[in-house]
Amino acid sequence: MTPVSFDGRSLDSSCYQDQALFDLEMERVFRASWVYVGHETDVGQVGDFATVEIGTTPCILVRADDGSLQVLRNRCPHRGTTVCQVPNGNVKRFRCQYHGWTFDTRGRTVGVTFPEAYSQEALSAKNLMPLPKVESYRGFVFASFNPMVPSLSDHLGPAAGYLDRYVDHCGQRALRTTPDAHMSTYPGNWKLQMENGVDGYHANFTHASFFDIMAKRTGKRSRYITASGGGETFDLGNGHVVLDQSQVASSALLDRLMTLPGYADAQKGVDGLDSPEVNRLLAAIPGPGFNLAIYPNLQLIGIQVREIVPLSVTSTLVRVRPLLLAEGPAVINRLRLRYHEMFYGPAGFGQPDDFEMFARISAGLAGNCRDRTWFDRGVKESNPAPDDGIRPPEKGQLTDELPQRGQYREWLRRMSNSPATEDGAMA
Amino acid sequence: VIDLISHNPRMVGELLSNEAHLLDIAEYPEWLSLYTADAEYWMPVDPGAADPADSLNIILDDRSRLEDRVAPVGDEADRLQLGGRPLRSWTRFRS
Numbered sequence: 001m002t003p004v005s006f007d008g009r010s011l012d013s014s015c016y017q018d019q020a021l022f023d024l025e026m027e028r029v030f031r032a033s034w035v036y037v038g039h040e041t042d043v044g045q046v047g048d049f050a051t052v053e054i055g056t057t058p059c060i061l062v063r064a065d066d067g068s069l070q071v072l073r074n075r076c077p078h079r080g081t082t083v084c085q086v087p088n089g090n091v092k093r094f095r096c097q098y099h100g101w102t103f104d105t106r107g108r109t110v111g112v113t114f115p116e117a118y119s120q121e122a123l124s125a126k127n128l129m130p131l132p133k134v135e136s137y138r139g140f141v142f143a144s145f146n147p148m149v150p151s152l153s154d155h156l157g158p159a160a161g162y163l164d165r166y167v168d169h170c171g172q173r174a175l176r177t178t179p180d181a182h183m184s185t186y187p188g189n190w191k192l193q194m195e196n197g198v199d200g201y202h203a204n205f206t207h208a209s210f211f212d213i214m215a216k217r218t219g220k221r222s223r224y225i226t227a228s229g230g231g232e233t234f235d236l237g238n239g240h241v242v243l244d245q246s247q248v249a250s251s252a253l254l255d256r257l258m259t260l261p262g263y264a265d266a267q268k269g270v271d272g273l274d275s276p277e278v279n280r281l282l283a284a285i286p287g288p289g290f291n292l293a294i295y296p297n298l299q300l301i302g303i304q305v306r307e308i309v310p311l312s313v314t315s316t317l318v319r320v321r322p323l324l325l326a327e328g329p330a331v332i333n334r335l336r337l338r339y340h341e342m343f344y345g346p347a348g349f350g351q352p353d354d355f356e357m358f359a360r361i362s363a364g365l366a367g368n369c370r371d372r373t374w375f376d377r378g379v380k381e382s383n384p385a386p387d388d389g390i391r392p393p394e395k396g397q398l399t400d401e402l403p404q405r406g407q408y409r410e411w412l413r414r415m416s417n418s419p420a421t422e423d424g425a426m427a
Numbered sequence: 428v429i430d431l432i433s434h435n436p437r438m439v440g441e442l443l444s445n446e447a448h449l450l451d452i453a454e455y456p457e458w459l460s461l462y463t464a465d466a467e468y469w470m471p472v473d474p475g476a477a478d479p480a481d482s483l484n485i486i487l488d489d490r491s492r493l494e495d496r497v498a499p500v501g502d503e504a505d506r507l508q509l510g511g512r513p514l515r516s517w518t519r520f521r522s
Contacts, residue, residue: 180472180483212500217491261489321483334480338487347470347486349495 006408009376013365016189016373021415022313028414029296030055031145034155036298036307037061037071040139041176041326047090047105053309054145059131060084060094061141064105070130071143072107077126088179094128103128138167139175140298159240162292166300169288170281174326177305178337181321182345188358190297190310191411193318196354197299197306198243198291198403200231201377206357210349218255224248231398233378239295239410241403246289248398253286253302260338262331270331281325281332285339293403295410303336304344314362320344320351375401375408432520439520447517455497464490 005012015021037052038061049062051074058074060083074082076096083094083103093110094103102111107128112118132147137160142152153160167175186193196202204211204225214222225231230248235241257263263282270278287302299306309317322340324333343350365371378400396402432439442461449458462468468488469479476482488496 178483180476182472182483182485208505209500213495213498216498216500217495259491259495330481337481337483341484341487345472345485 006412008405008409009379010372010374011408013371013373014368016191016361016365017313017368019313022189022310024415025411026055026057026310028417029411030310031057032414033146033149033296034133034135034142034144034152035296036140036294037134037143038141039177039305040069040136040141042088042179043069045090047092048088049084049091049105050088051084051086054131054143056310056312058082059143060128061143062091062105065092066106068106069134069136069141070106071134072103072128072130075128076101077109077128083128106130138163155238156240156294157238158236159238159242159292159294162236162242162290163294163300165288165290166292169303170284170325173281173328175323176326177323178321181319182348182351183317183319184346184351184355185311185315185317186355186358187314188316188362189314190308190316191407192358192361193306193308193316193354194293194296194299194407195375195404196358197301198233198241198293198407199401200225200233200243200245200398200403201401202354202357206353207350209353210343213349214252214256214259217259220252220255222252222255224252225398227399233396233398233400233402235394235402235406237406239293239407241293241295241406242290243398243403244290245398250286250289253289254283256342257282257285257335257339260335260342262338263335266331266335270329272329281328282335285332285335293407295407302340304340316358318351375404377401379405436520443517443520447515450513450515459493459497462490462493466490466493468493 006015031054035054037054037059038050042048042050043061043063046063046065046067049060052059052061052071054071060072060074062070062072064070072094074084076083076098078096078101079098081096081098083096084091091105093105095101095111096103100111100113101109104110107130109123109127112123115123131143131145133144133149135142135152137152137156140163142155149155156163204223211222224245225248232244232247233242234244266278266282269275270281273281285303287304291302292300294300297308299308303322304320305323307319309319311317320340322336324336341348345351378396446458446461449455449461466489467479468486470484470486471479472483472485476484479487
């Protein structure tokens with residue numbers, strides 16, 4: 001395998017391009033630990049399913065006939081055909097179209113075409129191989145290939161507190177995901193999107209056109225990022241990190257609402273809600289104000305649930321959808337949809353700009369010259385590297401690259417399959 | 428619009444062709460002038476979506492959002508960053 005290192009400040013750039021390393025990531029970063037596979041409201045009723053991925057491996061999240069959540073391999077145990085071809089729906093059985101084998105919602109093989117030619121033994125172990133670990137935390141469902149993985153709550157650690165704040169950002173009101181998602185791919189490695197979702201340093205340039213348009217529309221200054229003007233970053237351990245803009249950005253985010261059709265009318269009142277509740281729900285449209293990245297494939301940003309799906313070493317699918325009120329006035333949910341659409345999706349005013357940067361990074365790294373990629377912004381001279389290789393400094397400023405360092409420490413730990421050594425070299 | 432397509436498909440074809448041309452030559456003010464003040468530009472995620480307001484959309488623009496899309500922003504250094512050219516695909520229209 002190619003020797004690679006993250007030394008606490010910079011990364012060997014080949015980690016965005018190396019095929020052998022990517023294959024190892026699928027095993028050690030994705031299959032060895034917890035991966036986000038969906039929201040419980042995606043599969044609310046028995047038989048509801050959604051096709052999902054663990055790294056590049058296709059799986060099916062399904063609400064089984066006993067009410068349990070199962071994650072099955074989307075792979076016929078006979079010859080390997082995918083048994084489900086659509087993103088979501090409701091079924092009693094999955095059927096492989098190749099030879100007609102059928103499977104129930106717990107993955108058990110319930111029908112084999114002309115079974116007489118098989119012994120009972122030959123069939124007994126053939127099923128859709130339900131993943132050994134499926135757990136959810138407050139509606140967010142995670143799964144793992146690894147039966148020995150620590151509990152989900154150990155894995156989340158202090159990130160669970162941020163998940164709570166996210167889930168509770170509309171008070172007692174329950175939330176649901178939209179059935180549809182914005183799906184876009186970019187020509188670049190999956191880690192680029194993981195870095196970017198918690199990057200407090202890029203917005204003024206990457207999203208300059210959006211800030212200009214907002215300033216023009218609202219008549220107010222729309223840039224909120226300054227060298228040291230508030231906002232914080234946190235490393236929560238296990239690769240989970242936070243970019244907290246709630247103090248510094250909330251007024252700029254609320255100003256954006258003024259450009260949404262229907263917002264001014266909603267401010268005057270919403271049928272069935274008293275006026276303090278209207279104000280609370282309108283103020284909650286931009287979400288709790290922080291970006292939370294749950295390693296390795298989930299980001300909660302504003303009101304958005306973002307899934308990062310590696311397709312190949314230099315191709316990535318990003319699936320985003322807003323959270324809406326599970327029950328509540330359509331007026332509020334429409335504003336939440338419009339707020340999300342403004343920045344996200346293939347024609348949003350923000351997300352395509354990030355994708356363009358990922359494409360340019362891929363272009364800039366062509367030729368694999370073994371360059372370094374730097375994440376040393378805000379490294380404290382007094383504390384240049386974590387002494388035990390694991391515990392990083394926990395808190396930084398908004399534009400510090402502390403979240404990315406947290407992600408790459410975890411990446412290195414998993415890739416080494418042992419605690420990182422002091423100089424960050426692979427064990 | 429549906430009536431127009433069934434009764435005068437050629438006229439609709441000419442209108443769309445003209446719109447594409449204006450975008451190709453970056454005549455944005457004239458492109459905008461094709462749209463009325465109450466225009467709604469809708470591109471849903473789900474082609475079967477029934478109602479723009481309650482759906483997740485790729486585009487649901489009112490007139491001012493259309494203006495945002497072509498607003499001149501940035502400075503000369505920003506314009507040097509515009510390396511690409513848009514690729515438009517104009518295939519068919521039907522009611």
